Amino acid sequence: MNIRENVPIAELTTMRLGGPARYVIEIEEDKDLAEAYHFAQDKNLPTYILGSGSNVIGRDGGFDGVILVNRLRGIYVIDSDQTSIRLCAKSGELLDDLVEYSVKLWNGEGFGYSGIEALSKVPGTVGAMPVQNVGAYGQEAKQVLHSVCVYDCRDNCFKHMMADELDLGYRHSIFNTGDGVGRYFITSVTVELRKTQLTPPFYTSLQAYLDEREITDYSPQVIRDAVAAIRASKLPDPAVEASAGSFFKNVYLNETEAKAAEAKGIPVWDGGKVPSGWLIEQAGLKGKDYFGMRVSEKAALVLINDHAKSYSDLAQAREAIVSAVFEKYGYRLEQEPMEIGEA
Ligand SMILES: Cc1cc2nc3c(=O)[nH]c(=O)nc-3n(C[C@H](O)[C@H](O)[C@H](O)COP(=O)(O)OP(=O)(O)OC[C@H]3O[C@@H](n4cnc5c(N)ncnc54)[C@H](O)[C@@H]3O)c2cc1C
Structure with a gap:
């Protein structure tokens, strides 16, 4: 079992922020798990499970515990x-x-x-x-x-x-x-x-992509290629531009709230979902830079770490965006990625 000490969480997560984890263990086989949890229990330390770290944010104080990085294959x-x-x-x-x-x-x-x-x-x-x-x-x-x-x-x-x-x-x-x-x-x-095969109607942007190209073959490979092309055109590759999750969850409304939102011209999908990306865009935040964190020009739900130095830069950027949307629409956006460690 491979155990490393004092590994920056920034190296294990796609937002590339976060102080050191006391221990990191790579789980390569099922049997490593009992041993790894034993190791943590013996030392009375908490554990945290990580896949590729694309929906997790590390905090500045690091993690005084054991991060288990998943390498199980097959x-x-x-x-x-x-x-x-x-x-x-x-x-x-x-x-x-x-x-x-x-x-x-x-x-x-x-x-x-x-x-x-x-x-x-x-x-x-x-x-x-x-x-x-x-x-x-x-x-x-x-x-x-x-x-x-x-x-x-x-x-x-x-x-x-x-x-x-x-x-x-x-x-x-x-x-x-x-x-x-x-x-x-x-x-x-x-x-x-x-x-x-999937049958139309498809998700709006997927449908538009297929219609524009007059594609009527809906085989899994064709849909995969279409989705891959749409995503490449608007979402950052986290290996190139540091980001995590969709940074904010969509807003969910009850029936009365949904009717009130629609009356104000706010889009409500599937009976109650308000796309947070739309709210951020309408609040004029696309492309804005806050404390080294940039709201993506292509997809407003994506927050890119251009040159933030710490979790605290991210926290200030988040607050600026949440406040701007709240002031304009009265909805408080919630962060999607989970956080590891101490602020
Ligand atoms: C550019 C970009 C686009 C994205 N687009 C989408 C999207 O379209 N739809 C969507 O749903 N998400 C999206 N995400 C979020 C992300 O892709 C998903 O949440 C993904 O499932 C995270 O996988 P991960 O291996 O990186 O998990 P991690 O970020 O490593 O972990 C995420 C959470 O899962 C837990 N976890 C991880 N592995 C295990 C395990 N084996 N057992 C128990 N708990 C575990 C972790 O403890 C953590 O709480 C996007 C992220 C980025 C950066």
């Missing part, structure tokens, strides 16, 4: 029938690699299974997918998740959990709420995909 076909297939991926695989694998599989009549093709190019690992019920372009993890295997560090054992035990909702699951936070290390994820 993708397997579990079973298939006339209409569907079950794929199991070890949780350290990149989600995009699982998508690629699924769209290239021969299904008996053609290539590709449908269910996660619209999640193409979402940064991060398979293990993080159930944590916030990853979603993009009309698909979300909840629609395809069959089950997960986890290491439960409270009971010190491996468990198998079915999708309906995970309380999956918008950016929500048992893994990021209540006493489930930090308790389960997801070691593998099984998804059930279908031998079908």
Whole structure:
């Protein structure tokens, strides 16, 4: 087991901020988990699980504990029938690699299974997918998740959990709420995909992309390519420009609030969702720089770390954006990425 000391969280996360973690352990096999949790329990230190760090922000004081970095690898076909297939991926695989694998599989009549093709190019690992019920372009993890295997560090054992035990909702699951936070290390994820194609109407920007190019082939590979092209045109590659998450969650309104919003000309999708990117853009913040953090010109929900020196720069930038939107619209935006360590 590879144990490193005093590793800057900035090196482990795509926003590239954050002081040192006291210990970092790379989890390469399931059996490393018992040993790693033992190590932390022996020293009476807290643990934090990291995939590729694209939805987590490190704080300046670092983390006086043990960060477990997920390096579990492997993708397997579990079973298939006339209409569907079950794929199991070890949780350290990149989600995009699982998508690629699924769209290239021969299904008996053609290539590709449908269910996660619209999640193409979402940064991060398979293990993080159930944590916030990853979603993009009309698909979300909840629609395809069959089950997960986890290491439960409270009971010190491996468990198998079915999708309906995970309380999956918008950016929500048992893994990021209540006493489930930090308790389960997801070691593998099984998804059930279908031998079908998506049918229109698609998510607005995907539909527009397909219409403009008169594309009527909706095979998983074609949808994957379309989503990849749309994302490349407006979202930063975190390997090139430091950023995390969508920085803000969308705003969810009840029926009365939604009617009031619509009467003011605010877009409300799916009965209650106000796109935070729209609010930020309308508040005139696109391209603005606050304390070294820049609101992306292409996608207002993305906050890019151009030259912020610390978490405290980010906190001030966040407050400036939240206040500007609150003053204009009365909605208080909430940050999506979780935080590690002391401020
Ligand atoms: C440019 C950009 C675009 C993005 N677009 C989208 C998008 O379209 N849709 C979307 O939903 N998200 C999006 N995100 C957010 C991010 O891609 C997802 O949240 C992704 O699932 C994070 O994966 P990760 O491996 O980097 O997780 P991390 O950031 O490392 O961890 C995220 C959380 O999950 C927990 N976790 C990670 N692995 C495990 C595990 N094995 N077991 C238990 N807990 C675990 C961590 O403790 C942490 O709380 C985007 C991020 C960026 C930077």
